[in-house]
Amino acid sequence: MKKPDLNLKRASLLTSSLLCSALLIAVPLRKELNEGWQFKQARLSNWYPATVPGVVHTDLLNNKIIEDPFFRLNERGMQWIDKEDWIYQTTFRLTPEMMGRQNIELVFKGLDTYADVYLNETKILETNNMFREWKTDIKSHLKPGENTLKIYFHSPIKVDIPKWDALPYHYEASNDQSENGGVFDKKVSVFARKAGYHYGWDWGPRLVTSGIWRPVYVEAWDNARISDVFIRQQEVSKSRASILGEIEVESDKEIDRATVTLTDEASGKVLAEKTVALQKGVNKLALPFSIRNPKLWWTNGLGEQHLYDFRTDLTIDNQNSDSRTRKIGIRSLKIINRPDKDGKTFYVELNGVPVFAKGANYIPQDNFLPRVSPRQYEKTILDAATTNMNMLRIWGGGIYENDLFYELCDRYGILVWQDFMFACSLYPAEGEFLENIRQEAIDNVKRLRNHACIALWCGNNECNDAWFNWGWQKRYKAQNPEYEKKIWKQFNDQYNVTLPQVVAEYAPESFYWPSSPFARFDGGSDDRNGDRHYWDVWHGKKPIETYNKERSRFFSEYGFQSFPEFESVKRYAPRQEDWDIYSEVMMSHQRGGMHANELIETYLLNEYHKPKDFEAFLYMNHVLQGDAIKAAIEAHRRDMPYCMGTLFWQHNDCWPVASWASRDYYGRWKAQHYFARKTYRDILVSPIADGDGQLKIYLVSDRHKACSGTLEVEIMKLTGEVLSHFKRNVKVDANSSHTLFSVSLDEALKGARKEDVFIHATLLTDKGNSLYTNNYFPVKQKEVNYPQAVITRSIRPIAKGFEVTLASDNFARAVFIATGDVDSSFSDNYFDILPGGSVKVEVYTDLPQDRFEKQLKVVSLSDEY
Template sequence: MKHILMKLKTAVIAVGLLSGSAMSASVPLVKNLHEGWKFKQARLTNWYPATVPGVVHTDLLQNKIIEDPFFRLNERGLQWIDKEDWIYETRFSLSSDMMQKENMDLVFEGLDTYADVYLNDECILKADNMFRRWSLPVKQYIKEGDNVLKIYFHSPIKIDVPKWDALPYHYPASNDQSENGGLLNKKISIFARKAGYHYGWDWGPRLVTSGIWRPVYIKAWSDSRINDVFIEQKQVNASKAVIAGHIELNADKEMNDVTVTVTDEATGKILGKQQTNLKKGINQVTVNFALSKPKLWWSNGLGEPYLYRFRTDVTANKEILDSKTEKVGIRSLKVVHQPDKDGHTFYIELNGRPVFAKGANYIPCDNFLPRVTPDIYKKTILDAANANMNMLRVWGGGTYESDLFYDLCDEHGIMIWQDFMFACSMYPAEGELLESIRQEAIDNVKRLRNHACIALWCGNNECQDAWLGWGWKPEIEKQSKEYADKVWAQYQQQYHVTLPEVVKEYAPETFYWPSSPFAFEGEPSGTTDGDRHYWSVWHGKVPISDYNKEKSRFFSEYGFQSFPEFESVKRYAPNPEDWDIRSEVMMSHQRGGDHANGLIETYLLNEYKTPHNFQSFLYMNHVLQGDAIKTAIEAHRRQMPYNMGTLFWQHNDCWPVASWASRDYYGRWKAQHYYARKAFEDILISPIVEEDELKVYGVSDRIKGASGKLQVQVCRFDGKIIHDWSKHVSVGGNTSQVYFSAPLTEVLKDTEKGDVYVRVVYADKSGKVYDNNYYLGKQKEMNYPKVNLTTEVQPMAGGYEVTVSSDKFARAVFLSIADNESLYSDNYFDIQPNGSVKVQIATQLPVDKFKESLKLTCLNNEF
């Protein structure tokens, strides 16, 4: 009853606040400018309807001027678009209430990229940075009635090629696909403050966009408005949170007796109040307050990611002038980077507790960013949370993500490693460009600093290691040591002066890391200090088993490639002649080229037997990728606390492609994602052979220890048990420890390695069961028997429950149906001899069509 009364009380408070705001004539008014847009090629005459937010490619597609850029080979024929200038135009009028306001700000949340903005034929802005937020006072230009807003987008190619031509040396940009764009070797992406992946990457197409890619609106106000609220958490622990609310106000005149109030919206309690006088222009007001026994924000798996709603009101003469609400998670979050006996630690400490980071690297969900809907964002973040991740790394060749992305990470306890938008390149960071970079950093640090999920800011992706270890420095030194010294000086100014200064000033409690990977300035990364990108498995062609040997303090990148599954491939390559990994279409959707295809084949044939057709190849490639990343995750977790993080490359794709992603462009989980979900559970039971000993590790992320029964079995594939051991053990919280060890010869009892598998099961006293299967050789060395798989289908709400049974041990059973929107509770799973697994499948297919299209694939029967 108390809970219900509190809900009613909160609702009454909220209604009262809304009513008060609605009655106030002083609050700012906002008009979105998203309607009535048209666009044209600047040198031509035909106008077409445009969608805002959007980009020119999606507008051309919607008007049927181009075909789907992601379908088959269409990308190749669309390289003319970025060589053209484009004009966007709309007309709008404002209400009389808005016209009566003293001030009007025209706000662009994002312009991509070189854009001249005209309002009623007056040029009011020349934008040059996709990542900036532009706010312009426009009261003097606005007319009653019809107003014309026009934006002239200059071709980024035409703007930046002359910059490349003018330099006596050239900055490296390893992933810029200039040749695909008809620019030969002119890798010009480094000149534009624009998403690097638009120019191509080793998993993405070259589609260089222009457009109004984020919302545009007019905000009209009088007297004063809130520009920004920063909730600075100066001290946080379980008993008290000391907070400073820094409010930036813009006043159009001097004002006395203005009151700034911070309220907890959930309770209606006023937390802090400050009375002040305002000068004309920008004012900074601080409201200090404290929370007793705050509800703390925890990362996924450790507790509730609780969010407060702090509302800031600005009042004068008993009227609300402006109001702004921030959702804030109260937490103490530190990156602990300090000397120890092995080098330097690198780990997250959340609310005083070391946290092992489990997750993946994140790239943009589409090449055309306005197409990323709220539903896509929700699925993307839920797919991370539901795979037991607690961290995503927002990689530096994409974009600073939308507010919704970070809101969802706050809500689901996903910590964010946030790169600044620089990747795999060196940049001419001086003069106007460096100042643009500084302003970009200020805009985004201020925008994101209230989000509980932000764990750290990182200067760039791989730029220092590339300069020191990829041959970039000696290549420029061949031309001139003076040039090389200049490039390195620009690098140091950018990442060791400008960006850390911005973070220190605008988010003083947040950790800054100069590069990833990084150990020390001017030195290559390593295994004992800082973070590491480990690519010897894959690029270095070493065996997958080497994951078990390699060490780091924090693995922030590693990965293994696969193609999408066959149902996904058919969406972008539907013709049977496309169904070969070296067909023209499949090669176009493999940006690693034949080198990457060769790596997949080499690893596959080294670990598995030869696939018998294209579909079999795709399936086995998925199992291969899943097994590889499972091996890596388990190895990294066993290293705790020496290693305290494992972020695989990568969580998602920006188009349908062969890549390192664990989820394909359409959101379908690959084997890797299912395997990662299990390997990321709060307790991992991990068997491994080390020096001819079979060992079983128990690794726990729990705050408290667990007690339960551990069972270790060596089983034949027909179900006969060769070795059986069990014991009640306590798995300590936040630890990695060996709980079973025996000579391999002892547990095998003269049985061949290829005839058995190791089965481990841990059941804690709460009834939760953790299990794992381990193989004593490569998959091609396993003597898997042919199996008989049977299914039983039962309808359920939103789909069907399928029970899959097997007479013998079945390896990596994969279910698929002819429904691109279907979702599976599990897939690529093993079935124990004479056992079964239940899978829930969400689908709209009628039962007859479902049964008809249901297909089962199993590794046993593929060999």
Template sequence: MKIKREMKVIILIMSTIFSLSSIHASSVQTEIKCGWKFKQARLNNWYPATVPGVVHTDLINNGILDDPFFRLNERGAQWVDKEDWIYETKFDLDDETFNKENIDLYFKGLDTYADIYLNENKILETNNMFREWRIDVKNIIKQKDNHLRIYFHSPIKVDLPKWEALPFRYEAANDQSENGGLFDKKVSVFARKAGYHYGWDWGPRLVTSGIWRPVFVEAWDGLRIDNVHYIQRNVSSKNADIETVLEIIGDKEIVSAKVKITDEQSGKILASTVIDIHKGLNKVRVGFSMKNPELWWSNGLGEPHLYTFKASIEVNNTTIDRKSEKIGIRSVKLVRQPDKFGKSFYFELNGIPVFSKGANYIPCDIFLPRVTREIYKKTILDAVDANMNMLRVWGGGIYEDDYFYELCDKYGIMVWQDFMFACSLYPAEGELLENIKQEAIDNVKRLRNHPSIAIWCGNNECLDAWEIWGWKRNYTTKDPRIADKIWKQFYDQYFIVLPEVVKEYDPMASYTPSSPFTDIDGRRDHTDGDMHYWDTWQKGLPISTYNNEKSRYFSEYGFQSFPEWATVLSYAPEEKDWNITSEVMMSHQRGGSSANLIIEKCLTNEYGTPKDFQSFLYLSQLLQGDAMKIAMEAHRRDMGYCMGTLFWQHNDCWPVASWASRDYYGRWKAQHYFTREAFRDILVSPIANGEKLEIYAVSDRLKNTAGKLYISVLTLDGKVISEINKSLNISANASTMVYSETIDKLIKNIARKDVVIVAEFIDNNNRRYTNNYFLLNQKEINLPKANIISDVRVVDKGFEITLNCDKFARAVYLSVDGLDNFFGDNYFDLLPNKEKSIKVQSGLSLADFKKQLKIVSFTDAFQ
């Protein structure tokens, strides 16, 4: 018996050695992106297709569908989502790929209900846009002339029977089913698909299908590294303890494989171990510590340092597979602890309480494959350049592309990551709940190593809708049993399944069930939890009311505006469209007539009645900018009590009137320019409090800052009424009132309508922070007609404009024709006889630039 056992061991060892001789280094991945064609399933005509892509963009590229963004064309695109579509291509494999022991088809994203056939064999059915799909095709694939076919079922036809089968309805607040010809049949809640495709109050209804992320053939021998998780157990500036968990897929028994973790920059081996690989999934844990690590910091607090760690597996001194990732060493957590005000809500980064400055982010296009790396980079850099340190990836869009998070990692933008649920109730039980769980696992595993990920959030406003909007009451009134059923699904989804996924797959991460969220009872509490504040906008209140709202953390608030003239011309080029109530303008105002009425009411109350359509567009942007400036400054003045201000929203998915601070083309609205100033590392913020003027200095710096405060009270033609100079030592990471005085003493006998207050702080490194403040609504200010003189000279990549004016000029706006010009500053105030220079990126000639340059200010918008 002993001899037999020894013989078995020898045979096993020899078998392993023999098998290792056939293992080649590294997997081979090839994208299948050429030769694609598509057709309407019930018709015969084939057309060339672009992959990644979606049906709508392929129809547009083939001249079959008019641009849905232009005028009223969206209406003519509603037939597309009622059809099934077929995509197919043929491809060959090279020798290296074909001769591998394992060959997988790897789909990064299919939208949404799809049947996949390879060489006429059905290999896969998909039902979730947000998941990745991998299937072993070694026994089906050929070296030459492989036929890959993907049949996309209409998401409407798949989900309508589900809607019709139920005796009650799931709420879906923003599903524009009527625009899609579905009457009240809001089917979006049944599909694991981007909610905004079904319409939103800033977006069109264009329900897509297609191969929206790349498709790969991936071939490998012996084993492959499927995933590496770097768990940062303890992190400080002195030490970081990191546990690395590798998920390795093996197709055979392999003895004595060496696993290594290497710092690629230094070449230092951080950890290694020798293991035996078994067939199937292997989880390998290996830990290491780093002394005095360079930490990852958010924008404004320090360098977002990134290491490049490589996980590799060697067999007989041959590297079989490797996986490199950029890792930021940091500790980030949501701190919710009782304090003297109630309960805190802030993010702590590397032990430092951080005031969140940022915005809510939606997908950059309704047609996702059109979002290029250049668009992603501009979108993130525009956040960085506006001094943001956080973006909230909102739950009605998508779990973003890897490149989005890589940019956030690189530039120090923390990410509040919603799971993809927003403003709806979902039938989260049975197969759908399991699908949701797998979706969460896929995306938590994909994103968890990014240092930018600060928190996982269950949903956007779903709990708020249940408890505050009246959904619970409505269901309970009709049938308490249905209410109980929906609540159980809700509870299981957000309080059991999703937090358990986060706990298991990203154990160091924070999770909150909903936004806004105080407690499971759904109450709103200004002393506890995050807040979505919408009263000023929705009720059309004076924009000064933003000063009065208090909260521990503003995760959403906003004010709408129209895009600028050049953007409006891209979708409404005809003169008959140039009225905010025209059919075309209303089609690109998804907030409806009520949104227009709010803008008109507030604009008239704050400023007066504009003289024409272009002036209305300009003033709507100024109104949005002024409103958000008031809000952002109020939130920052409350620093310590309030620890975050994330406005709605950073971007648009098509050209539209919306709450965005940048339009679809990435053009900065007035608000984005104002945000850049309001979010600087030091804010000087004057505010009238009764009959006193108070000035606050708010600092995000981690050390005290010395400098000098200059306060000037000027008449609007430049006469100095009062001047105060004061040395300051501004407290670090805090808001401090640094000046208080009665208004009458400051303005003396001058009427409030005739003065502007200029507050400026200059630190010891000569960095200037300036803020202008009026004591009355601008409608009541006696602003003089401004005669602005300009001088233009050629500089690198464009021009420099130097401006001067003998009187105070409010909100000076510069423009030239076209969409591809960027002004370094805009919508700014010109102080009397104070020169200001602005650089402009433009490809125009000097003569054309001078001819096209338009300069207007506030008083030009009125008769």
């Protein structure tokens, strides 16, 4: 037997080792800098541990220097924080492998906001925009051992007050709570490229943050790397998707031969490949390919949310130099905004099908953004998807959301109306500031353009209407015509030149909309063109039934306020003296002020009987809000296809507060959210009595295909006696709204009083598998003669909780169940129980059965008068 050649073996091992080392060197390396951070007040000497990503307020809270800003009146005592400068510092070491790379960059995904960055005491970067990503080469500043990274955050208030002071006029900023911040009327928020809501809003506190709010890392690379991948969907149909892979490759030198390959990971099929010579700098490569019979991406409720995994590989000298994978939903998405006999349409066309948009407006989930966990993100998007929504509007006073938000919207089929971050204000959009805006737009359009969920880019929230309809233009003109002319030029350059140019260049197939709401360039919004924000119910004090008459091509905002439920209120207002809507604490958590609380009370007493106590008031306020928004949604859907969208304000809160949200800060669903889930189903049964005394039943369908079913309409006494019963076999057309049944209400009542009855309508479809129901009252809730309802309960354990069966002798309106201040979720809530009927509800909770039975609370509307 021949002995092995040890020298040959050693040589082979050495070759393998060198090859592995070469492969390792080729691929970019990344190190996140999220450990060992400390912070201090710039003018003081004490250092404290810091969390990165984070903000000053949460670090002060974690170190017990401040108390919870959301608790009772604590926010008032936090206003000193934004007047101070803050320093963050850490040390880090890089491995020899990273230190050996030719290119080493420091990358900040987000710095809030005015910051000077020092590495080993050398200033390497100045930042002035919370919404941009910042990168800088640091190789020449690094040391072999320990390196010190320091970030000096300047007070945004101190930086911007001199800008306010220097101007002979002032920019409008309706919601900037400068007085609460102790800076009088100096509304400086417009000068900072920073989340507007941090300065306060009519649903949010004034907590102006600073900090490293998104990850920071070091990236090291040699030769070349992939800097961007854009899977540009040029034309998509059922039979073929024509796609252009636009790949950016950054090279630190000329390279004779580099290959870029695009692969479908699921099948392993190479979709496109190109070999090129790379020049030093950024190289742009175009890789066209097509997919036959693609699996299309659909919105929630209309089909599958199929996502392709497209991998892009960069190969140099037969070595993998870099790789990126993108999840891509292939779809054709257009916003149809064209003249018709009534004005100009505004709707989403997805894969050739008109889609009625059902959803809500979304604001940031916390004033302290880095503490929103992935679990909270998933719950927030699932709470939209399970409520049958297919669109969320990311409102322009918050942030361009984290990547995870859009990934979840892709996964669950939620379209995103994406505002640029401008809201209810005017901005000094010229020179360096306008260029800063342009770079911000480029960063975010490039970051988000691959997401199937992005439906459109919108220039701002309400700035166009404010200029034309709120009197802003007139005020500037009266003050000085030159001011008006200058500010209008800035406005035009910002929204009608710069932002649409960025969208056209970096996301050519995307739709840009100048403002929300918007009808035309030379005036405010209206009910015949584009989208509309409708606030005559609520701000305009009009009665809730006005929703039935108002029209729009697309309702992108409307809403109705409520407080959180009692268990949520007790978390931030635990003292008995707080339990009055006009108490100091409750007023501090009502940013609409006395006016808003009086509106809630006035609407409640106009529509319902007087509640018996504070807890009953909160419950009835939820029912009021839910009934109001349910009426609006039904009216908007009945008006299809004239109206093709309804997005209520708002989906969520950023702190515990009275607001228009349908879910409170703690994630608890209000009545409105439960009502919206039923009203947003794919088919809506909508009874309504018209002005001529006819009871009409509308059937509204979002389905692609027609279906048939059985419609039943019962006019019933609240004690259970059926006065009239109608049954019809009906055909429900696809994507339509029609009246499929009509009867004289007086005839159907058979002499009974309207105050004593309700209408119960049901539609049974899909061979009996799908049941759609709705209850309708021909008079106001205040006029309904609800009998006392005796509700009995039975409870049985199920996986992760209990099944509760509730039965009632008489009609029980808006039955609310609660389990105290524990994390429970409910398959349904605020539901009606028909006379002599029962409802089964699943409650998911960790409570043991004895505690659950003890804590389970059940109330209905008639209990709370």
